[in-house]
Each structure stands twice: as structure tokens, then as C-alpha cells.
Amino acid sequence: MNILRHYIILALTLIVLTNCKAQKPTKMSKKNTIEQKINTLLSQMTIEEKVGQMNQYNGFWDVTGPAPEGGSAEKKHEHLRKGWVGSMLSVRGAKEVRAVQKIAVEESRLGIPLIIGFDVIHGYKTLSPIPLAEAASWDLEAIKNSAHIAATEASASGINWTFGPMVDISRDARWGRVMEGAGEDPFLGSKVAAARVKGFQGDDLSATNTIAACAKHFAAYGFSESGKEYNTVDIGTSTLHNMVLPPFKSAVDAGVRTLMNSFNEINGVPVTGSSYLQRDILKDEWKFDGYVVSDWASINEMINWGHAKDKREAAKIAAIAGSDMDMEGNVYIEELTQLVKDGVVNESILDDAVRRILRVKFELGLFDNPYKYCDETLERETIGSQKNHDAVLDMAKKSIVLLKNENNLLPLKKEGKTIALIGALANDKTSPLGSWRIASDDETAVSVLEGMQAYKGNILTYAKGADVTIGKAEFIQEVKINTTDKSDFEEAINTAKQADVVVMVLGEHGFQTGEARSRTNLQLPGVQQDLLEEVYKVNKNIVLVLNNGRPLAITWADENIPAIVEAWQLGTETGNAVAQVLYGDYNPSGKLPMTFPRNVGQVPIYYNYKNTGRPTDKDGNVFWSHYSDVENTPLYPFGYGLSYTTFKYSDLKLNTTSAVIGEDISVSVNVTNTGNFNGKEVVQLYIRDLFGSVTRPVKELKGFELVELKKGETKTVAFTLNKETLGFYNNDGKYIVEAGDFKVFVGGSSNTSLETTFELTK
Ligand code: NOJ
Numbered sequence: 001m002n003i004l005r006h007y008i009i010l011a012l013t014l015i016v017l018t019n020c021k022a023q024k025p026t027k028m029s030k031k032n033t034i035e036q037k038i039n040t041l042l043s044q045m046t047i048e049e050k051v052g053q054m055n056q057y058n059g060f061w062d063v064t065g066p067a068p069e070g071g072s073a074e075k076k077h078e079h080l081r082k083g084w085v086g087s088m089l090s091v092r093g094a095k096e097v098r099a100v101q102k103i104a105v106e107e108s109r110l111g112i113p114l115i116i117g118f119d120v121i122h123g124y125k126t127l128s129p130i131p132l133a134e135a136a137s138w139d140l141e142a143i144k145n146s147a148h149i150a151a152t153e154a155s156a157s158g159i160n161w162t163f164g165p166m167v168d169i170s171r172d173a174r175w176g177r178v179m180e181g182a183g184e185d186p187f188l189g190s191k192v193a194a195a196r197v198k199g200f201q202g203d204d205l206s207a208t209n210t211i212a213a214c215a216k217h218f219a220a221y222g223f224s225e226s227g228k229e230y231n232t233v234d235i236g237t238s239t240l241h242n243m244v245l246p247p248f249k250s251a252v253d254a255g256v257r258t259l260m261n262s263f264n265e266i267n268g269v270p271v272t273g274s275s276y277l278q279r280d281i282l283k284d285e286w287k288f289d290g291y292v293v294s295d296w297a298s299i300n301e302m303i304n305w306g307h308a309k310d311k312r313e314a315a316k317i318a319a320i321a322g323s324d325m326d327m328e329g330n331v332y333i334e335e336l337t338q339l340v341k342d343g344v345v346n347e348s349i350l351d352d353a354v355r356r357i358l359r360v361k362f363e364l365g366l367f368d369n370p371y372k373y374c375d376e377t378l379e380r381e382t383i384g385s386q387k388n389h390d391a392v393l394d395m396a397k398k399s400i401v402l403l404k405n406e407n408n409l410l411p412l413k414k415e416g417k418t419i420a421l422i423g424a425l426a427n428d429k430t431s432p433l434g435s436w437r438i439a440s441d442d443e444t445a446v447s448v449l450e451g452m453q454a455y456k457g458n459i460l461t462y463a464k465g466a467d468v469t470i471g472k473a474e475f476i477q478e479v480k481i482n483t484t485d486k487s488d489f490e491e492a493i494n495t496a497k498q499a500d501v502v503v504m505v506l507g508e509h510g511f512q513t514g515e516a517r518s519r520t521n522l523q524l525p526g527v528q529q530d531l532l533e534e535v536y537k538v539n540k541n542i543v544l545v546l547n548n549g550r551p552l553a554i555t556w557a558d559e560n561i562p563a564i565v566e567a568w569q570l571g572t573e574t575g576n577a578v579a580q581v582l583y584g585d586y587n588p589s590g591k592l593p594m595t596f597p598r599n600v601g602q603v604p605i606y607y608n609y610k611n612t613g614r615p616t617d618k619d620g621n622v623f624w625s626h627y628s629d630v631e632n633t634p635l636y637p638f639g640y641g642l643s644y645t646t647f648k649y650s651d652l653k654l655n656t657t658s659a660v661i662g663e664d665i666s667v668s669v670n671v672t673n674t675g676n677f678n679g680k681e682v683v684q685l686y687i688r689d690l691f692g693s694v695t696r697p698v699k700e701l702k703g704f705e706l707v708e709l710k711k712g713e714t715k716t717v718a719f720t721l722n723k724e725t726l727g728f729y730n731n732d733g734k735y736i737v738e739a740g741d742f743k744v745f746v747g748g749s750s751n752t753s754l755e756t757t758f759e760l761t762k
Contacts, residue, residue: 034362038355041110047337049110050350052084053357054325055333056117056293059091059100063476064119064438064515065296068330083108084333086357087161087293087325089117092439097158098374105370113370115361117293120162120200120211121180121436122146124153126388126572127445129399130434130513130549131166131196133568135182135593136641137398138682139706140195146395147199149388152209156382157439158373160364161212163260163293165196167247168217171604173597174227176517179435179549179569181222183593184606184638186243187701190250197254205257206365208372215251217262217295219277220244224264227603229518233264238694240266241729249286257290257360261323263298270305272298273314278322281733291324291356300329311335319345324353389573396570396577401590402642406562409543411584411644412501415457420499421449422465422492422535423506423528425547431473432574435514435549438475444572448505448545451575455583461499465492465531473511481512481526489534496539503582504532505545510569513549522553522600529556536560545578551596551636558635566590566641584644589680589706591641591749595634602630607638607750608697639684639701639750645675645711649683649754652746657758661737665721665758669746673709680708681748683717687726688743694730699750702726719746726760 042050057076058064079085080103091100097116104114122128128146137143147165154162166180169189182192193215202210220240224231235244248259259282261272271277272294282288299318300311308314315335318326326332339345365372382388402410412419425431425448432445449462466488470480496502506528511517523529533556536542543563546552557564565588567578580586597605612625626632648671655666671683685703689696703719721744727737739762745755 034359037362037367038358041112041358042351042354044110045354047340047347047350049083050354051332051336052079052082053086053112053354054336054350055079055085056087056089056325056327057085058089058328064090065328068297068300068328071328071330077103079333080104081107083110083112085114086112087115087117089327090438091116092118092157092159094156094158094374094376094379098371101370101374112358113361113366115161115212115357115364115366116159116373117161117163118154118159119164119436119438120150120154120159121164121166122434123150123392123437123440123571124157125383125440126153126392127433127437127440128392128395129568129570130179131181132179132183132549132593133399133570134395135188135192136401136566136568136590137395138188138591138704139398140191142395142398143192144195144199145391147196148202149391151200151202151211153383153388155209155211155373156375156379159211160366160373161214161258162200163214163216164200165193165213165215165251166217167193167215167251168222169243169247170222171606172222172224172227173522173551173594173603174518174520174600175222175224176229176513176519176550177222177515178594179513182247184595185593185608185701186246188593188704189247193247193251194254197251197256201255201257205363212257212360212364213251214258214260214293215248215256216260218248218259218282218292219262219271220266221262221264227518229516230263233266235266237731237733238729241733245281252282252286252288257363259288259290259292260295261292261298263295263301265305265307270298270302270307272323273302273307273317273321275321283322289356290360291353292322293325294318294323294327294329296327297329299323299326299331312339315339316345319349319353324356392571393573393576396573397580397586399568399570399590400577400581400588401566401592402588403564403566403636404558404562405642405644409501409541409563410565410582412543412582413458414455414583417500418459418461418498419452420495420502421452421460421462422496422502422504424464424467425507425509426503426505427462427464431510431547432569433571434510434569435475435517440572446573446575448575448578451577451579452503452582454576455579461495463492463495464488465535466527468526468528469509473509475511479509479511483526486527486530489531492531493534493538496535499539501541501543502535502539503543503545504535505547506532507547507552508549510549520600522551522597522603524552524554532557532561543582551594553597553599553635555598555635566592587644587677587679589641589643589682591639591682592636593638595638596636598630598635601627602634605634608700610695611698637749637751639682639748641682641749643675643677643679643681645673645677645679647681647709647748648672648674649747649752652744652754652756654744654756654758659758659760661739661760661762662723667719667721667744667746668716669754670714670716671707671709672714673711676711678708678710680706682706684747684749684752685719686745686750686752687721688745689726689728689738690741690743692728692738692740694728696728699745701750
């Protein structure tokens with residue numbers, strides 16, 4: 001009997017054990033296993049090998065910054081063999097990545113795989129619109145999908161870590177990198193940041209088609225003084241906590257695995273050396289357990305800033321401040337080991353950094369199979385697939401913003417007309433690819449000319465009018481603009497004379513925005529304004545299609561040209577997207593993620609400004625906050641964008657006019673499609689907190705929804721305001737919700753006037 005009992009118990013135990021084994025590992029158990037593996041590995045590492053994990057080298061061809069001293073290929077190879085390199089950037093291609101990975105894994109003592117980083121900013125080879133344009137779609141699913149497509153192509157090409165998304169808020173159109181972010185607003189910016197992180201990383205970082213994301217540049221790079229690249233930043237705590245940090249927090253909450261710090265200083269401290277940002281806020285308060293990479297040699301640059309005496313001091317400051325990995329600066333690899341041996345930097349700092357770096361490598365599955373991203377067949381099948389082209393075309397159409405459409409000049413009739421297409425950019429297959437597109441090939445975008453040629457019912461004539469650039473524009477060179485040559489004007493004018501409608505594609509070359517592309521002039525570059533005015537003299541039926549990576553001050557065009565389409569740089573499928581919108585096969589629904597100024601003197605200009613003590617000219621005299629030569633309003637406000645149809649907003653309602661802090665407030669509004677086309681509208685909700693212990697902006701976006709409405713259809717759109725949206729960060733960086741009076745605005749732009757009120761009580 002006893003023996004039988006014994007057998008039964010044994011059998012039951014076996015069943016339980018077998019079931020346990022068969023069960024999928026939970027997230028928690030996976031995490032524990034990874035932490036144990038990290039401990040084991042860390043205990044075997046020498047100081048040099050730990051420093052090695054914190055060292056990142058650029059690969060051997062795509063250069064995205066100034067070359068460091070002594071960064072030869074021989075040295076890099078030798079360091080790979082010694083296990084002194086934790087990551088490489090800008091090595092790409094399944095074969096090339098396999099080659100460097102093989103050295104790290106098979107020739108170094110511990111065989112720790114490399115993490116391979118790359119600037120996958122708006123696609124890898126098949127390109128989506130530039131990020132600012134994507135943000136104009138306000139379509140979070142599409143943005144997420146665009147990042148997913150980018151991850152699919154990049155991961156098939158050996159890459160497992162992107163230096164994106166850039167989540168810097170910026171209010172300064174002069175700054176070239178506004179093209180790389182989501183614009184001026186922290187609420188929209190936070191949503192877009194989360195969507196991009198989820199798109200890149202997916203649900204499972206160890207899948208072969210997902211890559212680790214990197215929220216950059218931590219922090220406040222977008223507030224570079226006077227929009228000048230790499231410049232100082234001097235902002236107050238309120239701006240830091242309420243404008244700059246929220247998108248980073250959102251990225252961290254969405255699970256972003258890495259952050260990149262930045263070239264700028266804030267209030268006298270280079271952010272690369274800021275413990276406050278990297279340790280106190282990011283790692284302690286936000287509990288971020290991934291790692292921080294420096295920007296390209298930003299640790300060294302603390303010497304030029306006048307913050308560190310030499311490389312040794314720079315390495316010390318950065319490591320202690322929580323910069324875990326040195327991008328191509330050679331500072332950690334040269335200095336950190338000795339700093340630890342001298343007792344200046346505690347080895348626990350290294351352990352913390354290495355733990356973070358190894359954690360991400362384990363999560364990516366690189367220890368299970370270091371070559372998992374190196375499948376050349378998959379690479380061939382994935383890159384440039386029809387599915388990817390379809391996805392970027394979809395994203396491109398969604399990113400277009402209709403700025404003006406007098407007398408319904410658009411959409412164009414499909415038959416029986418003569419259309420003149422004018423502008424060098426209309427026939428350009430490289431510029432539409434934008435700025436951050438180092439893996440893509442020149443001449444691979446569908447030009448607007450090609451896109452329009454697909455519509456056969458009209459006669460299409462083309463004339464260049466004028467070159468935008470002199471010679472070929474390059475990623476690492478200053479772009480030279482044609483400011484004198486008007487020799488092709490005449491042909492363009494004659495072409496325009498004979499047309500029913502003129503489509504003019506004007507604006508910036510793709511390489512006029514992006515890193516190190518600040519401008520002090522926001523007008524159409526070169527002779528293009530003159531060209532526009534000359535053509536206008538002979539034919540007023542002009543559709544201006546803008547190509548640009550930043551808001552432009554196109555005041556004359558707004559006053560004179562009947563139809564204006566903001567087409568940014570839309571990536572590989574640019575021409576098809578533009579043509580489908582111009583011909584009405586796609587009804588545009590984009591809304592501006594950044595305010596367009598009337599002139600550069602208004603910059604920085606943004607919708608969520610402070611009221612000031614003298615907001616109006618109530619006494620009719622001069623003593624109020626204004627300019628004497630231009631009005632305060634922008635040319636086009638944040639959130640603005642038209643459709644081929646029209647929308648009417650009505651019945652704005654709240655469930656209560658008085659709520660206790662902590663209670664939700666429900667908002668609803670009816671939106672009706674009152675025009676002649678089916679269409680989509682981004683319904684936007686703004687609040688104004690009328691009095692605060694820290695003054696509040698005149699409007700703050702707190703909700704939006706993209707709704708699709710058939711002709712004549714009405715939908716009720718509902719929002720909830722709660723303590724996450726009704727509070728703000730005070731000057732101690734603490735989030736608070738205060739009692740008081742609020743306004744609520746709902747509409748299709750930040751300048752909506754449909755409003756109601758409520759109060760919050762204690
Ligand atoms: C410098 C840029 O600021 C950063 O955004 C980029 O990721 C690195 N270079 C690497 O190319």
C-alpha cells in the first residue's frame with residue numbers, strides 16, 4: 001500500500017514538473033533568468049572588458065560626425081578581438097554585420113556579441129516621410145506601422161538597434177533637426193514617441209524583425225539657442241519638466257530600451273555630464289533599466305564646452321553622471337580603466353553600465369544567436385518588398401497637409417486639361433528621400449513628375465524653372481543654393497502660359513534640413529520666390545506643392561496663391577502620394593505639428609505660449625506684448641490643416657461643470673461632414689488652466705482623435721479629462737493638479753473657438 005502511495009505521489013510530481021517545463025516562461029521568469037546570466041557573466045569580466053562593453057565604434061564607411069583622432073580600422077579590429085568593443089554603429093548589411101560579429105563572438109575571450117546601432121530614422125532603404133511629416137498625420141497606428149516597417153528592413157540587414165525616435169520638442173524652425181521630431185507639442189510628441197518605440201520594438205524584442213529603440217536627445221537639444229546647431233540651451237525648470245521631458249517619459253513608459261544624450265548643455269552643464277538628468281530623473285525617478293549612449297563624441301565635447309579639463313576628466317564626469325556608452329569618442333576606452341584602477345571612478349559605476357548594456361543584448365536574444373540578424377536571403381526578400389512600398393505610400397498620403405484651397409482649385413480634374421508642372425524639385429528623385437537616409441540609394445524616390453505622369457487624362461508639361469542647389473547636394477557637405485541663375489525662368493513662364501493649371505513644386509532640398517542644417521531665413525530658398533512671382537504674373541491658377549523639412553515663412557504665397565499643399569519630404573513614394581492627393585484619389589487630413597510663422601522674426605512661435613501681463617491693446621495704445629511690424633498670430637497655427645470636404649463642430653458638452661480633483665470629466669462634441677467628399681478629421685481637444693501657482697499656457701493639447709466621416713455623416717467624439725491631463729509639473733519637478741477654473745476647446749485646429757468651462761475643486 002505504502003509503495004503504491006509512493007508511486008502515485010511520484011507520478012503526480014512528475015506530471016507537475018513536466019507541465020511546469022512545458023509552460024512558456026513568464027516575463028518575470030525571463031527577467032530573472034537574464035539577471036542571473038548577467039551576474040554570472042559580469043563576475044568573469046576584467047575591468048578592461050567591462051570598459052569595452054561601454055565602448056562603441058563607428059563602422060568603416062557611413063560617417064555621421066567628425067572623425068576622432070586615432071580611430072583607425074586596424075585599432076578597431078584589434079579592440080574587437082580583445083573584447084574591448086560593446087557596440088558598433090553604421091555597420092550594415094547581413095554579410096558585413098556577420099563579419100564584425102564573428103570577430104567579437106569567436107575571437108574575443110568571453111565572446112560577448114555586439115549590439116549593432118544605426119540611424120534608422122524614417123525607414124532603412126524603403127523610406128517613409130521624414131518624422132515631422134509623419135507627425136502631421138496624427139495617425140498613431142500608421143506611425144507605429146511605419147517604424148515597424150523600418151525595423152523589419154533594418155533588422156534584415158544586420159541591425160538590432162536604431163538611434164530613434166528623436167523625441168525632442170522644438171519651437172524653432174531655424175533648427176534643422178525639427179524634421180526629425182514630432183514638432184512643438186509635448187502631448188502629441190509623447191503619443192508619437194510611444195507609437196514609434198512600439199513600432200520599432202514590437203511586443204517581443206527577441207523577434208528577428210524588431211530592434212531596440214533609442215529616445216534621443218536627452219535632453220533639451222530642441223531648445224538650442226537661436227536655432228543654431230550644437231548651441232547652448234538655457235531654459236527654466238517649468239519648460240524642462242512640462243515641455244522637454246514628457247516625450248522621454250512617454251518613451252520610457254512605452255518600454256524604450258535605450259536613450260541617447262546630447263551635444264547641448266543646459267544651464268551651464270553639458271547634458272552628457274548631467275547626473276540630474278541621467279541618474280536622478282531617468283534612472284532613479286523613472287526607473288529606467290536600459291542604458292544611455294552618448295551622442296557622437298559628446299563626452300569629448302565637454303572639453304570644448306569648458307566643463308572638463310581633458311579626456312580623463314571628461315570620462316570621469318560622464319561615467320559618474322550615467323552615460324553608459326561612449327559613441328565613437330574613444331574616451332572611455334582610453335581613460336576609464338585607469339580611472340577605476342586609481343580609485344577615481346568606482347567599479348560599481350562600470351558594473352551598473354555593463355549590466356544595463358548586457359540586459360538589452362540578452363533581451364534581443366543576441367546571446368542565443370549572435371547571427372540572428374544576419375540572414376542574407378531574408379535581407380534580399382525583405383528590403384524593398386511591395387508590402388513595404390505600400391506601407392510608406394500610405395504613410396506619405398496621410399502626412400500631407402492642405403494649407404489653402406481657394407475656389408476648390410483642388411482636386412484637379414482628371415481629364416481634358418493642360419497641367420504645367422514646374423520646379424526642379426518636381427523632377428527630383430533624391431531630395432524627397434529627406435535627410436536621415438544613409439542606407440537608401442540616391443535617385444530611388446518616385447518624383448512628383450513620375451507620380452503625375454501616371455494620370456493620363458490630361459496633357460502634362462514640365463519645366464524646371466530654376467535649380468534649387470548648385471551641384472549635387474551631399475549628406476556631409478554644406479548644401480550650395482542657387483541664388484543667381486534664372487536662365488530657365490523663361491521656359492517655365494511659357495509653359496505656364498499655355499496651361500489651365502500650374503503645379504509648382506518648390507521648397508527645400510532634402511539635405512537642407514537635418515543635423516547641422518540651421519537656417520536664419522525661412523523663405524523659399526534661392527531664386528524660387530522670384531520664380532513663383534514671375535509665373536504668377538502669367539497664370540494665377542497655381543497649386544503650390546511645398547517640399548520642406550521645417551515650417552517655412554511663405555507669407556506672399558499665402559496671400560496670392562490659391563492652393564497650397566504641404567508635402568514635406570515624403571520618402572520613397574513621394575510622387576505617387578502627391579499625385580493621388582492632387583487628383584483627389586486621397587482626401588488629405590494632415591494637421592501641422594508645428595506653427596508656421598509669418599516671418600523668421602516671430603520665431604520661436606508656438607501655440608501654447610503664455611498670456612503675458614499685457615496680452616491685448618485694451619487701451620488702444622502701444623503698451624502691450626506685440627511687434628510693431630507684424631501681427632502676433634502665425635501664418636498657420638499648430639493643428640491646422642484643411643480637407644477637400646468641410647467639417648462642422650457642435651454640441652460641445654461636459655458631464656459636469658464642477659469636479660473634485662481626481663474625478664474624471666467627460667467631454668463630447670458632434671462633428672459633421674458638411675462638404676462633398678468623404679473625409680477624415682483630427683478632432684483636437686485643448687484646455688486652459690486659467691490660474692496656476694506656475695502660470696499655464698493659453699492652450700494645451702490634451703486629446704485628439706482621428707475620425708472618418710462620410711458626406712453628411714455626424715459622429716459624436718468623446719474625450720476624458722483626468723488627473724493625468726489636468727495637472728502640470730511645478731518648479732520642483734513635481735506633478736500637481738490644482739483647483740481652479742478651466743476652459744475646454746474642441747475643434748480642427750489650435751485656433752478653434754468652440755469652448756466651454758468647468759471648475760476643479762479640492
Ligand atoms: C549625431 C546625431 O546627433 C545623432 O542623432 C546620431 O544618432 C548620431 N550622430 C549617430 O549617427
